[in-house]
Structures are given as C-alpha cells and as structure tokens.
Amino acid sequence: MIKGGYFFSILDVDLTSGESNVVPLDEKVAYDYIGGRGFGARFVADLVKNSRKRIDPLGPENILVIAPGPLSGLYIPAAGKNSFVTLSPATGIYGDSSMGGVFGVELRQAGYDAVIIRGRAPELSALAIDDGRINIIPLPEARGKTTLETEQIVRQATGDEDMKIASIGVAGENCAVFSCVNTDWSRNAGRIGIGAVMGSKNLKAVAVRGSKDLPVHDLDALMDVSREGYEHIASHxxxxxxxxxxxxxxxxxxxxxxxxxxxxxxxxxxxxxxxxxxxxxxxxxxxxxxxxxxxxxxxxxxxxxxxxxxxxxxxxxxxxxxxxxxxxxxxxxxxxxxxxxxxxxxxxxxxxxxxxxxxxxxxxxxxxxxxxxxxxxxxxxxxxxxxxxxxxxxxxxxxxxxxxxxxxxxxxxxxxxxxxxxxxxxxxxxxQSAYDSRAAISMALGYGTSDIGAHHTRAWTVARELENGENWSLQDKADLVIYHQNVRPLFDMFGVCRLPWIELGFPEDYYRRFYAAVTGVERTMEDLLACSSHIYDLTRSINVNLGISRKDDYPPARTFEDPVPSGPTKGSVVSREEYEKILDIYYEKRGWSAEGEPPISL
Ligand code: SF4
Structure with a gap:
C-alpha cells in the first residue's frame, strides 16, 4: 500500500464548458505509472483508445496533461521537474516535455498529482488554480505579449504576486508547432509544440498557488538519504x-x-x-x-x-x-x-x-x-x-x-x-537535436526509434559509444539505447532532473531510496525500470495506433548519405545495411514485431 507521495487527486478542467472536477487517482495507476510522464502517457493512451476518430492535436478534443511526480517539491536533489504531455502538433503523435523551475512544485502544493486540460476557452484566458479554487480568467489584454509580460498580466488579474505561472508567447498563440510553454523567465517545456496546444485552447497561461504540505511517509529517512545525496553531488x-x-x-x-x-x-x-x-x-x-x-x-x-x-x-x-x-x-x-x-x-x-x-x-x-x-x-x-x-x-x-x-x-x-x-x-x-550521429550508430538508433522524434533526451548515447564503444557489437549498442530509453523516463515519472545522473554520475539507486522513503513502498530498480519500459511500450502503442511503423524509425537521410567531411569523425556515415540489422536487433530485444509493433495494446 502506498503511504505517501500522492494526494490521489487529479484535477480535470474543461475549458469549453468552464467546469472542473477533481477525480480520484487510482492507487494501481499511481503504482504502475508512478507520476509525471507516466501519468500523462496513460491519460493520452486512454484518449486515443476511446476516440472514434483521429484526434487533431490542435483541436479541442486533444488533452494537455500537466503532471509533476511524487518526488517533486521535496528535499531531494533537483526535484523541481514537471511533465507536459499531449498529442504533438509537430509530429501528430505522442509528445511530452519536462520543465524545471518551481511551477510543478506549486502545483503539487495545490494538492494535485496531475491536471488534465481539455476543450477550448471561448477567448484568450488563463487557468488559475489556487488550492481548490479554479478560475478561468479572460485575458484578452495578453494577446501578443511575451511570456514575461504575460506573467505580470496574470499576477495583476489574479491579484496574487506569488502565483507560479507557465505561459506561452505569440508563437504559441499562433499555433507554431514547435512553440514552448515558459516559466520562471526561461525554463521551457519545448520541442513538440506544447505552446501550440495551449494556443489552440485559447490558454495563454496556467497560474498556480498551493499551500498544502506534501505527503511523505518517512521524513527522517528522506532527510538522511537526501543529505547523503546532496553531499555526493557536491563532492564530485x-x-x-x-x-x-x-x-x-x-x-x-x-x-x-x-x-x-x-x-x-x-x-x-x-x-x-x-x-x-x-x-x-x-x-x-x-x-x-x-x-x-x-x-x-x-x-x-x-x-x-x-x-x-x-x-x-x-x-x-x-x-x-x-x-x-x-x-x-x-x-x-x-x-x-x-x-x-x-x-x-x-x-x-x-x-x-x-x-x-x-x-x-x-x-x-x-x-x-x-x-x-x-x-x-x-x-x-x-x-x-x-x-x-x-x-x-x-x-x-x-x-x-x-x-x-x-x-x-x-x-x-x-x-x-x-x-x-x-x-x-x-x-x-x-x-534533430544538437548531436551528430554519423559516428555513433546507437545515437542514430536513438533518434530513429524515439517516441517523440529526433530528440536527444530519449537516448543520449553518443558520448558513451564514441568513448568506449570501439569493440562493441550491434547487440551491445542496441542494449545501450534500450537501457537509456528505459531509465530516462523514470526521472520524468518521479519529477526530478536527470542532469545529476548524466553529468555527475549520481547513482540511480538513490532515486529508488527517495521513492521508498516518500511512498513507503520498497521496490527494486528492476521493478521501477519495468514500469518505465512499459511506458515506452505504451507510447509506442499510441504511435502505432496513429500510423507509426518501421518505416518511420530511421534517422535523417544525411546520417546515411553524407560522410562527415573533416575532423575527428571524418569519413563517418551510418551504413543502411548495418542500421537495418541494429533495428531488427532492437525490435527483438524490446519484444516488438519486425514492423515495430509492441506486445501491448492501448
Ligand atoms: S541541473 Fe536540472 S534541476 Fe538543476 S538547475 Fe539545471 S535543469 Fe534545473
């Protein structure tokens, strides 16, 4: 039984009708999907499964899930992350992005494990969440304003200087499909067009204020492991x-x-x-x-x-x-x-x-x-x-x-x-993100098989392969990609930043210990990784449902066609034959069919 980490409350807001409801979070969903990106993937999968027609990511029927995780906002290193999950207008398929700052922390303090936003407001508006008070505030004066200006306008409109605000700029209003949502001046949830989804809903900003204590099962144990964790990071x-x-x-x-x-x-x-x-x-x-x-x-x-x-x-x-x-x-x-x-x-x-x-x-x-x-x-x-x-x-x-x-x-x-x-x-x-993959086929495979398109945070394997991979087989490289694709969602599910793990080698076992102290549930790392692996299968299943198959799992054409002209990776190019082989290996290891279909359905 889960003894902390959750309020077991989901706020569901319909911008079209202006109504909102608090629906209970099922304990099994909390256990299986953990939080953050995991909750978002589950809710988007439900949306796709229950829809009789294809959903337009910029239509009112699309949902935007905002979800911190059970560790967000606690005395834990870098625990200020929050996921935005939706169907992406950039790709037409599943999409998510995580955002730092303090917005997600405040959302937790308002007493919600996630917010689901659906519909379309009749005019440009802000959604204000002040603990249990939910208001949709018309905000026509914010049209065309920058994200920073919007924050000021929202604070004036709500009369609350301490509201934590996530807002879109003019690109989001105009539904540019790679527009972001921004908080704390320059912390963004970017890439897949969350700003456009907000713009399509006439949602210029979400403002939150919370006053609740976060539920923690064993605060003393959490303080002990966190103190150790902060010292570990500082000693690097x-x-x-x-x-x-x-x-x-x-x-x-x-x-x-x-x-x-x-x-x-x-x-x-x-x-x-x-x-x-x-x-x-x-x-x-x-x-x-x-x-x-x-x-x-x-x-x-x-x-x-x-x-x-x-x-x-x-x-x-x-x-x-x-x-x-x-x-x-x-x-x-x-x-x-x-x-x-x-x-x-x-x-x-x-x-x-x-x-x-x-x-x-x-x-x-x-x-x-x-x-x-x-x-x-x-x-x-x-x-x-x-x-x-x-x-x-x-x-x-x-x-x-x-x-x-x-x-x-x-x-x-x-x-x-x-x-x-x-x-x-x-x-x-x-x-494609800012890492050339021609000298590292694992990175090319990571881009090709990413569930949101060519984004590096799904499987940033390029450094590992270039530094250590000289004698690795294609099997080893496929294993590396799968390991990254499985471990990385965990950070977004917990609501923490992955950079201590990436940049300072902060051991992932700490997160298992944080989770145990907060929720009172002892789980093995293998068990937690099985949850995030399931999320990867689930988002693949959403994408397959929306038409994605093997034909879409290839890196950019340049990766195969244009050898690197100079420098330390001179002459590197990924062979199509090798890529077909590693893609076969990857599918087999994941338990997917030769066409890339996962073993689960929505
Ligand atoms: S390391 Fe992560 S949590 Fe820390 S400031 Fe940077 S992005 Fe934010």
Missing part, C-alpha cells in the same frame, strides 16, 4: 565547473569529439567554436547563476550583453543545444548574437533546437540552389546572417509571410519543398 570533481558553465561546457566537448552541428549538420567541427563556448560566456557575459527548485547544481547562467549591437540583452542561458543550433549550426559564432536569439526565442516562445534546425536547412537549401530567395519573401539567408536569423524567428512566431509555412514545422516545410528532404534533418517530423 566537476561540481563547481558545472555551476560555472552548466550545459555550455558541452560546446567544447562536442567540437573536440566531432559531433557539433555545424552548417546544418554538414560538418561536425566549427572553426570558431572557441568564440561561443562556456569560457567566453563565463568571462564576458555571465552575471549570475540560477537553479530550479532544490537544485545545488544551478546550471542556469544569467547573461548580460554589456556592449555592442545587442547591448542590454539579458537572458538565462543559453544551454548547449540552443548555442549549437542557433550558433555553429547556422555558421554564427558571435556569442552576443546567440544570447539575443536565445532571448528572442524565449520571449516569443519558440523552441531553439527546432528553430536552428529549420533555419539551417533553409540556408543550405539556398546555398545549393534547391530553394530561392523568392521562396523566403525575397530574402537570401547566408551562414552567420544574424539579422536574417532574428527576422525569420520573428516571422515564424507571428506567421508572417514565409513564416506561416515554417511555423508548421518539418512536415509543412517538406510538403511545400520536398526538395529539402535530404537537407532538413528530422525524424517523424521533429527536427
């Missing part, structure tokens, strides 16, 4: 380096290893990487740290541009992925510009990885003459064209001119310009 030799640079430290690593996206993934080493790395950020731009709830690692870098064209730009970040995709991938190395582009994406609410992937493809497409200036409203986009990049980002957010097509993401772009097929790096309609 890279702890202070991590605080100094956060994910920006990856720029040098990726460049040295030959996996840095450069000139739209054509190259993997950027000749000016030293102009946009973590040291440049630290020396010239960083003015402070920031952290999500309860995190001693504080990976957020608050940066200010003090001089030049972008003087006065202040932003938290960028992370490595943003710097790489808006920087080297577009042939741009001016770090002040990267900060400006990152800040602009945050303000309008656009995903930086997808923005960089799409603009890079346009640049290469023009360079190779397969699209013209006429295709881009008379504009020629050259590598490193800072003004051009910033202009295109604004056009996408506002759906101006060609931005209307680009806001539809890879699927809309390829429908209009099929000649970009070999140039636009995407899987299942989601643009």
């Amino acid at each position: 030799e890279l702890f202070s380096f991590w605080q100094d640079q956060g994910l920006m430290s990856v720029v040098d690593y990726a460049n040295t290893m030959g996996i840095l996206p450069t000139y739209n993934f054509q190259q993997t080493v950027f000749e000016r990487a030293d102009k946009m790395n973590g040291y440049i950020m630290e020396d010239r731009y960083k003015i402070g740290d920031s952290a999500c709830f309860g995190c001693s690692m504080s990976c957020g870098n608050i940066c200010l541009v003090k001089e030049g064209k972008y003087r006065g730009t202040v932003t938290e970040g960028p992370e490595y992925e943003s710097a790489a995709m808006l920087g080297s991938n577009l042939g741009a190395s001016n770090f002040a510009y990267i900060l400006k582009a990152n800040a602009l994406c945050d303000e309008v609410g656009l995903d930086t990885i997808s923005s960089g992937g799409i603009i890079g493809a346009l640049m290469e497409g023009q360079e190779k003459g397969v699209i013209s200036a006429d295709d881009l409203d008379g504009k020629t986009l050259n590598w490193g064209d800072e003004d051009g990049i910033l202009e295109i980002i604004s056009k996408i957010a506002n759906r101006e001119g060609v931005g209307d097509t680009l806001a539809g993401g890879s699927r809309a772009i390829l429908a209009r310009w099929p000649q970009l097929t070999g140039i636009l790096c995407q899987v299942k309609g989601l643009e």
Whole structure:
C-alpha cells in the first residue's frame, strides 16, 4: 500500500464548458505509472483508445496533461521537474516535455498529482488554480505579449504576486508547432509544440498557488538519504565547473569529439567554436547563476550583453543545444548574437533546437540552389546572417509571410519543398537535436526509434559509444539505447532532473531510496525500470495506433548519405545495411514485431 507521495487527486478542467472536477487517482495507476510522464502517457493512451476518430492535436478534443511526480517539491536533489504531455502538433503523435523551475512544485502544493486540460476557452484566458479554487480568467489584454509580460498580466488579474505561472508567447498563440510553454523567465517545456496546444485552447497561461504540505511517509529517512545525496553531488570533481558553465561546457566537448552541428549538420567541427563556448560566456557575459527548485547544481547562467549591437540583452542561458543550433549550426559564432536569439526565442516562445534546425536547412537549401530567395519573401539567408536569423524567428512566431509555412514545422516545410528532404534533418517530423550521429550508430538508433522524434533526451548515447564503444557489437549498442530509453523516463515519472545522473554520475539507486522513503513502498530498480519500459511500450502503442511503423524509425537521410567531411569523425556515415540489422536487433530485444509493433495494446 502506498503511504505517501500522492494526494490521489487529479484535477480535470474543461475549458469549453468552464467546469472542473477533481477525480480520484487510482492507487494501481499511481503504482504502475508512478507520476509525471507516466501519468500523462496513460491519460493520452486512454484518449486515443476511446476516440472514434483521429484526434487533431490542435483541436479541442486533444488533452494537455500537466503532471509533476511524487518526488517533486521535496528535499531531494533537483526535484523541481514537471511533465507536459499531449498529442504533438509537430509530429501528430505522442509528445511530452519536462520543465524545471518551481511551477510543478506549486502545483503539487495545490494538492494535485496531475491536471488534465481539455476543450477550448471561448477567448484568450488563463487557468488559475489556487488550492481548490479554479478560475478561468479572460485575458484578452495578453494577446501578443511575451511570456514575461504575460506573467505580470496574470499576477495583476489574479491579484496574487506569488502565483507560479507557465505561459506561452505569440508563437504559441499562433499555433507554431514547435512553440514552448515558459516559466520562471526561461525554463521551457519545448520541442513538440506544447505552446501550440495551449494556443489552440485559447490558454495563454496556467497560474498556480498551493499551500498544502506534501505527503511523505518517512521524513527522517528522506532527510538522511537526501543529505547523503546532496553531499555526493557536491563532492564530485566537476561540481563547481558545472555551476560555472552548466550545459555550455558541452560546446567544447562536442567540437573536440566531432559531433557539433555545424552548417546544418554538414560538418561536425566549427572553426570558431572557441568564440561561443562556456569560457567566453563565463568571462564576458555571465552575471549570475540560477537553479530550479532544490537544485545545488544551478546550471542556469544569467547573461548580460554589456556592449555592442545587442547591448542590454539579458537572458538565462543559453544551454548547449540552443548555442549549437542557433550558433555553429547556422555558421554564427558571435556569442552576443546567440544570447539575443536565445532571448528572442524565449520571449516569443519558440523552441531553439527546432528553430536552428529549420533555419539551417533553409540556408543550405539556398546555398545549393534547391530553394530561392523568392521562396523566403525575397530574402537570401547566408551562414552567420544574424539579422536574417532574428527576422525569420520573428516571422515564424507571428506567421508572417514565409513564416506561416515554417511555423508548421518539418512536415509543412517538406510538403511545400520536398526538395529539402535530404537537407532538413528530422525524424517523424521533429527536427534533430544538437548531436551528430554519423559516428555513433546507437545515437542514430536513438533518434530513429524515439517516441517523440529526433530528440536527444530519449537516448543520449553518443558520448558513451564514441568513448568506449570501439569493440562493441550491434547487440551491445542496441542494449545501450534500450537501457537509456528505459531509465530516462523514470526521472520524468518521479519529477526530478536527470542532469545529476548524466553529468555527475549520481547513482540511480538513490532515486529508488527517495521513492521508498516518500511512498513507503520498497521496490527494486528492476521493478521501477519495468514500469518505465512499459511506458515506452505504451507510447509506442499510441504511435502505432496513429500510423507509426518501421518505416518511420530511421534517422535523417544525411546520417546515411553524407560522410562527415573533416575532423575527428571524418569519413563517418551510418551504413543502411548495418542500421537495418541494429533495428531488427532492437525490435527483438524490446519484444516488438519486425514492423515495430509492441506486445501491448492501448
Ligand atoms: S541541473 Fe539545471 S535543469 Fe536540472 S534541476 Fe538543476 S538547475 Fe534545473
């Protein structure tokens, strides 16, 4: 029996009718799906299973699940995460994203294990959750406002300065399919278009206020294991380096290893990487740290541009992925510009990885003459064209001119310009993350088989394979991908950040111990991993139901066709024959059919 960790309450809000209900959370669902992404996957699976027709991700029938986890908001390292789960307008299939900050913590304190939002509000609105008081507040004055401005408007409208707010920018209002939801200035749930789903529901913001104590079975035991955990993290030799640079430290690593996206993934080493790395950020731009709830690692870098064209730009970040995709991938190395582009994406609410992937493809497409200036409203986009990049980002957010097509993401772009097929790096309609996979077939397999498209957080295996995998068999590499795909959902299900585990080797067994102290349920790591493996089968089952099969499980064409031209990974390319073999092995190990069907149905 579960003795802590849950309120056993799900808030269900229908924006169309304005009604809300609190429905009980079944204990078996709590046990089997744990929380966060697990709950979201279950509720989205139920939606797909019970629907007689195909659900339009931007229709009122789609749901948005907001779910922290049973560990969120407790005295546990980096326990400030919260999942957003829905059907993605970028891919048309299952999608989720996790967001840090304190929003999810406040939602837990309001007494809910998850919120399900359905329907469409009659006008632009905010959903305000203040413990048991639920209000849908018309917010027409927020139309066109940035995420930061929206937070102020919501605070005025609710009369509560301490509300924790997740909001969308103009890109979300306009249903750009790679728009984000933003909180705490620059913490985003990105990639798969959660901002667009909110926009389609006329939901500009969700604001929460909670006053409840979080249920913990054995607080003394939790304090003991958490104290040990915080000390473990602080004693790591890279702890202070991590605080100094956060994910920006990856720029040098990726460049040295030959996996840095450069000139739209054509190259993997950027000749000016030293102009946009973590040291440049630290020396010239960083003015402070920031952290999500309860995190001693504080990976957020608050940066200010003090001089030049972008003087006065202040932003938290960028992370490595943003710097790489808006920087080297577009042939741009001016770090002040990267900060400006990152800040602009945050303000309008656009995903930086997808923005960089799409603009890079346009640049290469023009360079190779397969699209013209006429295709881009008379504009020629050259590598490193800072003004051009910033202009295109604004056009996408506002759906101006060609931005209307680009806001539809890879699927809309390829429908209009099929000649970009070999140039636009995407899987299942989601643009590829900032790690080249041509020298690491496991990473290519991770991108290909990811349930949300080409996103690195599903199976970030590239470093392990490049550093240790010289003598690995395809079986070993498929095992590595499956292990990552199984262990990584656990973090989102618990409501914690995975970065202590990734970057500082924080042992995963700690999470089993946290879970036991909070819930009073002793489970083995194998048992917990079986839950997350089931979630992977479940999301696959959703996707198969929506038409996904083996044909969709391949990395971008470039991975097979264009050998890396120079650098440490020079000559690398994934062989199609090898990929077919590893895909067969992967399916067999997962217990999926040769066409990629999992053994469970919805
Ligand atoms: S490591 Fe970074 S992203 Fe993760 S919880 Fe800490 S501050 Fe947030």
